[in-house]
Amino acid sequence: MQPSPTRDLVVGLFVLSGLAALAYLSIQVGGMAYTGPGGQRLYATFEEVGGLRPRAPIAIAGVKVGQVAAIDLDADLRARVALDVDRGLRLPVDTSARILTSGLLGDQFVALEPGAEEEFLADGSEIEFTESAISLEGLIGKFVNNAGLEEKDKK
Amino acid sequence: MSSIQTLGFRTLLLVVHLGRLGVFVGRLARASLAPPSRIRRFVAEVFDVGVLSLPIVCLSGATVGAVLGFQSYVALARFGAEGSVGAVVGLALIREFGPVLTALLVTGRAGSAVAAEIASMVQTGQIDGLRMMSIDPMHFVVMPKAWAMLFTLPLLSALFIVFAIAGGYGVVVHLLGLDPGTYLTSLEDSVDFHDDVMQSLTKALVFGTLMASISTYRGYTSEPTSAGVSAATTGTVVTASVAVLLFDYALTTLWGV
Amino acid sequence: MDESLRAEFHIAFDGVQLSLGRRSVFRGLSCGFVRGQVTVVLGGSGAGKSTLLRLIGGLLRPDAGTVRVAGQEVSRLPERELYRVRERIGMLFQGGALLDSMTIFDNVALPLREHTDRSPDEIAAEVNRRLADVGLPEIGDLFPRHLSGGMSRRAALARSVVMDPEIVLCDEPFSGLDPLNVRRIEALLVDLSRRRGLTLVVTSHHLASSLRMADRIVFLVDGHAVSGTPQDLLRNEDRRIVDFLAAESDPSFDVARSADERAAHGAAGRAGA
Numbered sequence: 001m002q003p004s005p006t007r008d009l010v011v012g013l014f015v016l017s018g019l020a021a022l023a024y025l026s027i028q029v030g031g032m033a034y035t036g037p038g039g040q041r042l043y044a045t046f047e048e049v050g051g052l053r054p055r056a057p058i059a060i061a062g063v064k065v066g067q068v069a070a071i072d073l074d075a076d077l078r079a080r081v082a083l084d085v086d087r088g089l090r091l092p093v094d095t096s097a098r099i100l101t102s103g104l105l106g107d108q109f110v111a112l113e114p115g116a117e118e119e120f121l122a123d124g125s126e127i128e129f130t131e132s133a134i135s136l137e138g139l140i141g142k143f144v145n146n147a148g149l150e151e152k153d154k155k
Numbered sequence: 156m157s158s159i160q161t162l163g164f165r166t167l168l169l170v171v172h173l174g175r176l177g178v179f180v181g182r183l184a185r186a187s188l189a190p191p192s193r194i195r196r197f198v199a200e201v202f203d204v205g206v207l208s209l210p211i212v213c214l215s216g217a218t219v220g221a222v223l224g225f226q227s228y229v230a231l232a233r234f235g236a237e238g239s240v241g242a243v244v245g246l247a248l249i250r251e252f253g254p255v256l257t258a259l260l261v262t263g264r265a266g267s268a269v270a271a272e273i274a275s276m277v278q279t280g281q282i283d284g285l286r287m288m289s290i291d292p293m294h295f296v297v298m299p300k301a302w303a304m305l306f307t308l309p310l311l312s313a314l315f316i317v318f319a320i321a322g323g324y325g326v327v328v329h330l331l332g333l334d335p336g337t338y339l340t341s342l343e344d345s346v347d348f349h350d351d352v353m354q355s356l357t358k359a360l361v362f363g364t365l366m367a368s369i370s371t372y373r374g375y376t377s378e379p380t381s382a383g384v385s386a387a388t389t390g391t392v393v394t395a396s397v398a399v400l401l402f403d404y405a406l407t408t409l410w411g412v
Numbered sequence: 413m414d415e416s417l418r419a420e421f422h423i424a425f426d427g428v429q430l431s432l433g434r435r436s437v438f439r440g441l442s443c444g445f446v447r448g449q450v451t452v453v454l455g456g457s458g459a460g461k462s463t464l465l466r467l468i469g470g471l472l473r474p475d476a477g478t479v480r481v482a483g484q485e486v487s488r489l490p491e492r493e494l495y496r497v498r499e500r501i502g503m504l505f506q507g508g509a510l511l512d513s514m515t516i517f518d519n520v521a522l523p524l525r526e527h528t529d530r531s532p533d534e535i536a537a538e539v540n541r542r543l544a545d546v547g548l549p550e551i552g553d554l555f556p557r558h559l560s561g562g563m564s565r566r567a568a569l570a571r572s573v574v575m576d577p578e579i580v581l582c583d584e585p586f587s588g589l590d591p592l593n594v595r596r597i598e599a600l601l602v603d604l605s606r607r608r609g610l611t612l613v614v615t616s617h618h619l620a621s622s623l624r625m626a627d628r629i630v631f632l633v634d635g636h637a638v639s640g641t642p643q644d645l646l647r648n649e650d651r652r653i654v655d656f657l658a659a660e661s662d663p664s665f666d667v668a669r670s671a672d673e674r675a676a677h678g679a680a681g682r683a684g685a
Binding site (some may be wrong): 007008010015017018022023025026028029032055056057063069 | 198205310317341346355
């Protein structure tokens, strides 16, 4: 067990690579970039969240910037969604949040569209402008109904 | 002795051993609080336990990841859900296979080596020699080895997981033709830091503690004969492996609650 | 035991009983080791010579009786207190017991590094001096596995005295060595004792060197001790001692008629072997 600078160096490299692996798993894979000290939290209330689940991605212009932390019912029995996003993000106070479906039949996610105001949302604040999820069944139902009404009109 | 007597005797023996192990760990903890800190020896032990285990950990990681990726893809393809293979592979590795397999591999490689080293020091009188020089063998020999094992296991586990994810990527993307973005996105979207990565880290730390205690205890309390050395070595691998699996069950259930 | 001598004893055993496993080793052992003298502990294999040294060092505790070292009763001390007593004792184990993962230099330096505040230069000077004293000036960078039996024994001796202890315990320092090396080690031990006034306790079954170097002899037989000067021992009429001494020196010695053999056969007969 002789002290040797080479061996110390190798041990140092090993520890660094192990910590790097842990960091990758925690931040990149585990989403620590958004939760905890790496992120900020915003809230948005929707009439309907559809198939949105916790850990669903949050995207701006298609780029992932965070994930859904939790979905609860508020006092008015509407869905209040907690959003964990990157701390570095500066979102204007008139930013809007919409629940979209990825592809046609894919998972649902939250899309943020930044507004034009010069004041920015602070950690813990509420996004005013929200658009609920579009339910496919509702759309089809409407379409079928309208088609039915048109038929009736024609007759 | 009838079989009931044997069973009773063995159970009592197990309890006695657990008690002795507890006392040993207590002494080890107390020794850890006393100066000097023996950093040099700690670093040397991290080399022996960690660096020398890298080849087997990384190779096994890549292989396990590749196999896991392949099998998951095939199974998921039956439901048209092969896009989720990244999630399946990642979650399985991070929550279970990473910490458990790494612990089993490292127990076999480093745990047995530590037990054998300490046992042979007992046998050749080096431990008594230290005592007679007024040097506490627990502090000089055991403590650096135990802390090295506890410290390196989470690091090795993380490296195993990363190599396994890469192995899965290699098979699924290059062999089976899945889009790389899909693999990584489904992986990143489904893994949660608190539920999954913290669970993985906690398991690795618990397994590291088990490995550190059992291998040093077995070595230190071995009979000063050649048979004693080999009993310490094989006993460590068996006991530590079983303990890891049992604690894995316990931790998985606890975390789910 | 002579009461006036008792006060002079650096190490004293009083009525010590000890069993290892099912074997009774000591059945009321009483003997003393005089300060500044070389005492050789003689006895057949299994008589308890190594065990006696371990009792002095506190590595074993007696079932009954007391062991006093420099006035302290080591048989009842807790481990922590024992460490302080051991600082005044150096022990040369059978085979050396050097730490095989460290160089000879680091081995000899170990007690200095652990227990003193001396600078690396001071330590290096001290270690090199000790190694030169035992005739091994150049081997500091080697590992124990590179050394012969005699050399590692001498290196271990250097380590055991590096802290200038009052007492040095040597467990079979001559076993397995050729006559030249036996003489070398014998000379070193005697020199050590004379020059520094150390109390030396040496176990051996090497008769010639024992009789040469000993100021006193403690002969272990049947779980008890018979003590005296080498001359006393040679004049002793106990059959077992006579046989022991004759086995080495008398060419016409017939082992079948020795007291030892008759006792062994008797025991075998009684056990129905």
